[in-house]
Amino acid sequence: MSLTILDPGRLATVQDLGRRGFASLGVGRSGVADRRSAHLANRLAGNDPGAAVIEATFGGLAFRAEIDLVVAVAGAHCPLHAPPRARAGMHLPFALAAGATLRLGAPTSGLRTYVAVAGGGLAVEAVLGSRSTDLLAGLGPPPLAAGDVLPVGDPTLSARRASVPAAADSLAVRPPASPALLRALPGPRYDWFTAAAHGTLGQDTYLVSSKSDRTGLRLVGPPLARATSIELPSEGMVRGAIQVPPDGLPVLLLADHPVTGGYPVIAVVDDEDTDVAAQLRPGDVLRFRWRSRAENATRLGAVASSP
């Protein structure tokens, strides 16, 4: 047992790259919400990208190292409090001696901060092939609580020595723009919505509501009008999908989204922009920008156009 949680902050969970291949059992992927930041933290700690990290929400996480650890922190910028000789800082690996405590302050922007531990990350028990906590499905380890003692070290996920950031990583460490701009492609039910709705989604600003969580961002703003009133039989959903319930207010699906859903999807946010979405907090403002549908149809080649 290598580290003891002293304070989980508002919410802290164990996450890795999630569960793949179980959709037909009703088990969604889950996993780290901001994959880019988690990937950076693992890389800085010398871990494989699949190593399990702590995903801290609104900072506040505090833990004590029970053995000598090397740690790396990436994602939403938090002040880091640790013994001075640890030289703790965001976006670089640092040592926590046995008995030392690391405490994250609250981020002033962004939402989720990832703590990676060298040696292959957290070694909690996996469920269906992953150590991720799926809060919607109730799978994986429960959210972290004060007193939890976590094992560290999975030799299969630790191949390299801890590394220092390369120039390209500066993209990950810049604070997000405001309003955030998320690129999107027309979704499978794009034509279930009016032209006015298409225009609204591509132009207006939306606010992230406090009802947002790992399942998705619930947005407040101009409702999106349906062109038809037929009900959608449940169909597979994707991360980044913008689904529209009867009230017309868009929901942007994130890591813990359910496998299927019955609300039509008007658009799908570009995969890498879902990592940006995973850092938006209640009150943040965002806008969507349509990418060309013609461009997408060309890429798909032989897809039959809708009758």
Added chain:
Amino acid sequence: MRRVLPCGERALLVELDGLDDVLALDAAIRAAPLAGIDDVVPAARTVLIHFDPAVVPAVAIVAHVDLLLPPDRRTTAGTGGQSAARQRPEIPRPAEPAVEIPVRYDGDDLPHVAVQLGLTVGELVALHSSCSYRVALVGFAPGFAYMVGEDAELDVPRRTTPRTAVPAGAVALAGGYCGIYPREMPGGWQLIGCTTATVWDERRDPPALLRPGASVRFVIEWQP
């Protein structure tokens, strides 16, 4: 007419005519896996294919799906759509026997559902327990199977106010489907009974008792 709809850059939604075609395509993809396909999600009328565009491009997935579909169901326009003499291919039924689910028909909504369907409680129980059910899709929660009745459709709406806690094992109806709650959770379906069968156990192999395409029969353990 079948269609393939892009769903972002990493998924394609294949629209089909109905459950038989969905299950046939789902089985065919699993039997002939293509590198780069991450997951396949069968649902009542669609199959969603998650894939990694760095490994396989969308066009290749579309071509692969077209090859797996019977000629009259292909997505490309070349076959000229439906003809009056279209042959319906034989969709093989699953070889496994029906899963039997014992039910205590003591659900809080049982009388209300009977009234909505114009039946007595006894008639409702008899109908539900004599009907062959088939799993159309598993979604919403791990192990939550949406089952459709092959001989009869017990179609009732969801409750206007969902319950904040439906017990694990609750047998429920909504929108023409029958479902069993895999664990205690909020729910808006109408409760007609409960079962001791464990539909979801993450430590069991297989963890889900009910899979897409499986046949199910409900057996009366108790009725009022």
